[in-house]
Amino acid sequence: MNTQSKALTRDEADEFGRELDALRQEVIASLGERDVAHIRRVIGTANRSEAAGRLLLHFGVGPLSFVVGTSALALSKILENMEIGHNVMHGQYDWTRDPALDSRRYEWDIVCTGDDWRHSHNYEHHTFTNIMGKDRDIGYAFLRVAPEQEWKPMHLSQPVVAALLALFFQWGVGGHDLRFDELFAGKQTPAELGARARPFLAKAAWQLFKDYAFFPALAVGNAPRVFLGNLLANGTRNLWAFAVIFCGHFPEGVRLYDQAETENESRGQWYVRQLNGSANIEGGRWLHVLTGHLSHQIEHHMFPDIPAARYPEMAPRVREICRRYEQSYNAGSFARQLSSVIGRIARLSLPGTNRPDEATPAVPKEAATANPALTYLAATR
Amino acid sequence: MVSISQVGAAWRRAGSTLAERLFLDRQAEFWLGEFDPVLSLGEVRARVVEVIEETRDTKTFVLRANGAWRGHRAGQYTLVEVEVDGVRARRCYSISSAPEEPHVSITVKRVPGGRVSTWLHDKVRAGHMLRLGPASGDFVLPARNPDKLLLLSGGSGITPVMSILRDLAARESIHDVVFVHHARSRADVIFGEELSDLAARHAGLRLVLCTDDDASGPHGFDEASFATLVSDFAERSTFLCGPKPLMDRAERLWESVGASDSLELERFTQALRPLPTVGTADGVQVRLGRSGRNVAAKGQGSLLEQLERAGERPAHGCRIGICHACRCRKQSGTVQNLVTGEVSSEPDEEIQLCISTPRTDLLLDL
Numbered sequence: 246m247n248t249q250s251k252a253l254t255r256d257e258a259d260e261f262g263r264e265l266d267a268l269r270q271e272v273i274a275s276l277g278e279r280d281v282a283h284i285r286r287v288i289g290t291a292n293r294s295e296a297a298g299r300l301l302l303h304f305g306v307g308p309l310s311f312v313v314g315t316s317a318l319a320l321s322k323i324l325e326n327m328e329i330g331h332n333v334m335h336g337q338y339d340w341t342r343d344p345a346l347d348s349r350r351y352e353w354d355i356v357c358t359g360d361d362w363r364h365s366h367n368y369e370h371h372t373f374t375n376i377m378g379k380d381r382d383i384g385y386a387f388l389r390v391a392p393e394q395e396w397k398p399m400h401l402s403q404p405v406v407a408a409l410l411a412l413f414f415q416w417g418v419g420g421h422d423l424r425f426d427e428l429f430a431g432k433q434t435p436a437e438l439g440a441r442a443r444p445f446l447a448k449a450a451w452q453l454f455k456d457y458a459f460f461p462a463l464a465v466g467n468a469p470r471v472f473l474g475n476l477l478a479n480g481t482r483n484l485w486a487f488a489v490i491f492c493g494h495f496p497e498g499v500r501l502y503d504q505a506e507t508e509n510e511s512r513g514q515w516y517v518r519q520l521n522g523s524a525n526i527e528g529g530r531w532l533h534v535l536t537g538h539l540s541h542q543i544e545h546h547m548f549p550d551i552p553a554a555r556y557p558e559m560a561p562r563v564r565e566i567c568r569r570y571e572q573s574y575n576a577g578s579f580a581r582q583l584s585s586v587i588g589r590i591a592r593l594s595l596p597g598t599n600r601p602d603e604a605t606p607a608v609p610k611e612a613a614t615a616n617p618a619l620t621y622l623a624a625t626r
Numbered sequence: 627m628v629s630i631s632q633v634g635a636a637w638r639r640a641g642s643t644l645a646e647r648l649f650l651d652r653q654a655e656f657w658l659g660e661f662d663p664v665l666s667l668g669e670v671r672a673r674v675v676e677v678i679e680e681t682r683d684t685k686t687f688v689l690r691a692n693g694a695w696r697g698h699r700a701g702q703y704t705l706v707e708v709e710v711d712g713v714r715a716r717r718c719y720s721i722s723s724a725p726e727e728p729h730v731s732i733t734v735k736r737v738p739g740g741r742v743s744t745w746l747h748d749k750v751r752a753g754h755m756l757r758l759g760p761a762s763g764d765f766v767l768p769a770r771n772p773d774k775l776l777l778l779s780g781g782s783g784i785t786p787v788m789s790i791l792r793d794l795a796a797r798e799s800i801h802d803v804v805f806v807h808h809a810r811s812r813a814d815v816i817f818g819e820e821l822s823d824l825a826a827r828h829a830g831l832r833l834v835l836c837t838d839d840d841a842s843g844p845h846g847f848d849e850a851s852f853a854t855l856v857s858d859f860a861e862r863s864t865f866l867c868g869p870k871p872l873m874d875r876a877e878r879l880w881e882s883v884g885a886s887d888s889l890e891l892e893r894f895t896q897a898l899r900p901l902p903t904v905g906t907a908d909g910v911q912v913r914l915g916r917s918g919r920n921v922a923a924k925g926q927g928s929l930l931e932q933l934e935r936a937g938e939r940p941a942h943g944c945r946i947g948i949c950h951a952c953r954c955r956k957q958s959g960t961v962q963n964l965v966t967g968e969v970s971s972e973p974d975e976e977i978q979l980c981i982s983t984p985r986t987d988l989l990l991d992l
Binding site for chain 1: 647648649652653655656657660709711712713714715916917918939941
């Protein structure tokens with residue numbers, strides 16, 4: 246699985262890219278009612294699940310209704326954040342012209358603001374995927390997730406830091422675009438940070454108010470139960486999102502790029518980098534939906550604005566193309582990918598890079614290029 | 627003093643902010659829709675109560691709108707939105723019913739290759755839901771009814787003038803009305819039976835049908851025979867809607883007798899003025915502020931076309947400057963309106979992408 250991809254010449258990479266472009270156009274041409282029906286079905290499930298969860302928490306008695314209610318609420322948050330919010334905000338459903346599915350207007354149920362996300366994720370991370378110094382999603386600028394990253398003493402604590410990040414993941418995501426690290430590096434003044442933080446703080450305040458004041462207050466006598474249920478549901482979503490996202494870019498076999506090697510990158514080379522910077526999780530239909538199809542991280546990085554529910558049917562075709570170009574296609578079970586990530590975070594907390602299976606040079610996790618020439622083909626239907 | 631209505635408005639604003647921030651609006655909209663697809667917090671939606679075959683290629687859709695519908699004036703149009711294979715599409719249709727009627731009707735001619743009219747004809751049945759925009763348009767009677775009225779139409783252009791006639795009939799105000807309608811054949815006359823009935827019942831209504839299959843009567847529109855048919859046309863307040871050739875010829879006729887002021891027109895195919903020859907957009911940069919992308923404008927055409935050529939997918943509707951679905955805030959730069967020829971450099975101005983063309987670099991809130 247961790248066999249290294251063959252290094253492609255620019256022409257080979259471009260040919261590889263043309264095949265993926267053809268696949269992309271084929272799927273775009275076939276978008277239609279079934280894609281809208283899918284996302285509306287998921288929205289319906291999330292809404293029903295939230296209503297059921299809140300009713301059970303507010304009016305239920307005893308531990309069973311608490312557990313079921315909390316789980317239903319967690320399920321709705323996971324579906325809303327991952328299959329609905331993340332994908333809608335990528336513009337996967339903009340072609341429908343349905344205002345409820347409009348990437349520019351969608352706001353999701355998490356402390357991260359839609360606007361921050363559209364910048365730090367849709368633009369930065371997806372363009373500069375896995376380029377060191379450009380993709381701030383590589384370890385989120387404080388974790389050492391690849392041996393190419395320079396070791397610093399602060400990395401000694403990263404197993405604990407990563408565990409805390411998992412528990413409070415939405416706060417990590419929410420604060421990501423504020424760039425605290427740039428404040429310490431002197432690239433950002435406290436005033437600039439303050440201005441940047443205002444929308445995030447407002448959103449965070451509303452989120453805290455909603456889950457920990459408004460809904461508990463509605464429940465009157467059941468307030469503590471509702472408070473705790475909301476806390477656990479948010480925490481469950483945090484752990485799940487953390488696990489899925491870390492499996493997407495940080496397992497063994499995923500490589501990082503340095504800025505020099507991605508200069509003047511062609512569209513085909515961009516595709517190659519998306520492939521080598523991502524890893525898939527294998528599983529059934531429900532696993533894919535619950536991960537927002539980030540289990541198809543490779544397809545997602547190649548085609549971020551194609552409705553994610555199409556990735557499972559695209560994957561065999563992508564895999565076949567990769568095989569012909571001798572590119573490794575990193576896929577494994579959830580358990581395998583997650584244990585690989587956990588092991589890596591633990592190992593890389595110590596100095597040193599050259600573990601045997603990490604011998605390939607510069608294999609960072611998440612690299613994307615920011616070549617302005619990489620405008621997507623017009624997807625007008 | 628703070629008035630009750632101000633307090634009420636402040637409460638509603640606070641309520642909607644709270645609902646939005648807590649995502650309760652989304653939930654409410656969902657559960658309303660589950661209960662009945664026509665229900666909505668703010669959208670105008672309507673249930674189709676009846677579909678009437680008017681002619682071989684024209685159907686009337688009788689609609690019962692929800693509470694968000696604010697009514698219409700005779701002659702106005704509404705923006706109808708349907709979902710065609712997952713994609714929302716909108717078109718403007720004149721309302722053919724009178725405001726006095728309990729339901730709202732639109733009358734739609736099947737346009738060969740037309741996505742929305744084809745969908746409406748083939749797929750929409752009684753019981754289905756349609757989304758509407760608010761009624762709009764200035765093709766309406768003045769506050770005081772004109773003494774002498776001429777309603778002049780051709781083909782499916784009859785729909786807004788029929789609304790006006792039905793409105794007058796409902797108000798018992800048909801005193802001196804001439805209704806001249808052009809169609810290919812008798813069988814193609816939309817509302818033919820109702821027109822005959824109205825003419826029989828109202829002494830003040832003179833009905834003239836010009837159909838190509840009528841051996842005795844006038845054919846099509848030509849200035850000489852029209853002037854003989856309606857010799858006092860220049861003295862009549864006239865409402866005109868029909869195919870472009872008819873509208874153009876009639877407009878010139880009214881101009882030639884100096885009566886343009888008495889002519890009201892409803893156009894659904896906006897005549898775009900040719901661009902000034904110096905005016906290709908080559909080299910103009912359009913910056914999309916929200917998405918952070920830069921688009922190089924090329925060649926002629928509207929901003930909407932320029933953006934689409936560059937791979938953008940801005941929201942739009944009619945593409946002829948009527949529906950405002952493509953409205954967008956221009957933060958800086960100069961655009962020319964393709965309909966009016968007006969050049970504007972106003973900052974923070976709402977423009978319509980489909981009828982604006984860039985004249986300098988632009989910053990758009992897109």
